[in-house]
Amino acid sequence: GNSVTQMEGPVTLSEEAFLTINCTYTATGYPSLFWYVQYPGEGLQLLLKATKADDKGSNKGFEATYRKETTSFHLEKGSVQVSDSAVYFCALSDRYTGNQFYFGTGTSLTVIP
Amino acid sequence: DAGVIQSPRHEVTEMGQEVTLRCKPISGHDYLFWYRQTMMRGLELLIYFNNNVPIDDSGMPEDRFSAKMPNASFSTLKIQPSEPRDSAVYFCASSLVGDPDTQYFGPGTRLTVL
Numbered sequence: 001g002n003s004v005t006q007m008e009g010p011v012t013l014s015e016e017a018f019l020t021i022n023c024t025y026t027a028t029g030y031p032s033l034f035w036y037v038q039y040p041g042e043g044l045q046l047l048l049k050a051t052k053a054d055d056k057g058s059n060k061g062f063e064a065t066y067r068k069e070t071t072s073f074h075l076e077k078g079s080v081q082v083s084d085s086a087v088y089f090c091a092l093s094d095r096y097t098g099n100q101f102y103f104g105t106g107t108s109l110t111v112i113p
Numbered sequence: 114d115a116g117v118i119q120s121p122r123h124e125v126t127e128m129g130q131e132v133t134l135r136c137k138p139i140s141g142h143d144y145l146f147w148y149r150q151t152m153m154r155g156l157e158l159l160i161y162f163n164n165n166v167p168i169d170d171s172g173m174p175e176d177r178f179s180a181k182m183p184n185a186s187f188s189t190l191k192i193q194p195s196e197p198r199d200s201a202v203y204f205c206a207s208s209l210v211g212d213p214d215t216q217y218f219g220p221g222t223r224l225t226v227l
Contacts (some may be wrong), residue, residue, distance in 0.1 A: 032214050041115070043204055044156075051214065089156065093214060100169065101146075101216060105155035109121030 002027050006090045006104035013080055013111050021075040021107045023090035031092040033066050033073040038087045080111045103110070117219035125225045131193040134222045137186055138207030145179055146206040146216065147190050162188065167217050195226045
């Protein structure tokens with residue numbers, strides 16, 4: 001079946017530190033992979049996505065590369081800001097299961113000045 | 114566009130009462146999803162619709178939960194009777210068949226059952 005496993009939090013970093021949040025997946029077909037972000041009190045927002053192997057998604061300084069050989073989609077940012085404090089969700093969507101998304105459990109990030 | 118709209122934003126009720134959560138998807142979107150978020154279980158898909166038709170309701174926890182989508186611009190999630198373990202944030206999301214990879218989430222309804 002389809003599932004996503006992501007690094008447990010919470011993660012606390014100082015401003016300008018390097019961020020990595022690990023995400024691995026299992027899928028029966030050819031999934032698209034996503035990172036969604038949830039700011040306090042809000043719904044989830046799409047941060048970036050990659051639809052096939054070796055694609056790199058990027059947005060707002062965040063990057064993630066679709067690695068089929070390691071079934072991973074790790075989120076990285078070179079220099080985090082206080083405004084990046086949020087919960088980050090890794091997710092996959094497999095067209096063989098319609099438009100259904102499978103989300104990880106979320107990783108809480110707090111960036112301190 | 115106003116985005117996905119959910120109401121109410123907060124709901125506090127007593128055990129045994131009926132609760133109705135409402136969602137207006139983005140105009141023109143074909144898919145609508147209901148999720149539940151708790152600290153213990155994370156984000157769970159409850160049910161989703163395609164063109165107002167329920168496609169997969171396997172995530173609905175039990176018969177106390179029901180969802181309807183009478184038209185393309187409105188959906189409800191009803192809990193009857195409610196229980197304290199139903200306390201959670203309930204999200205509605207919608208997506209377009211032409212862009213199935215992006216789901217647009219509403220702000221959520223925080224439900225507290227006393």
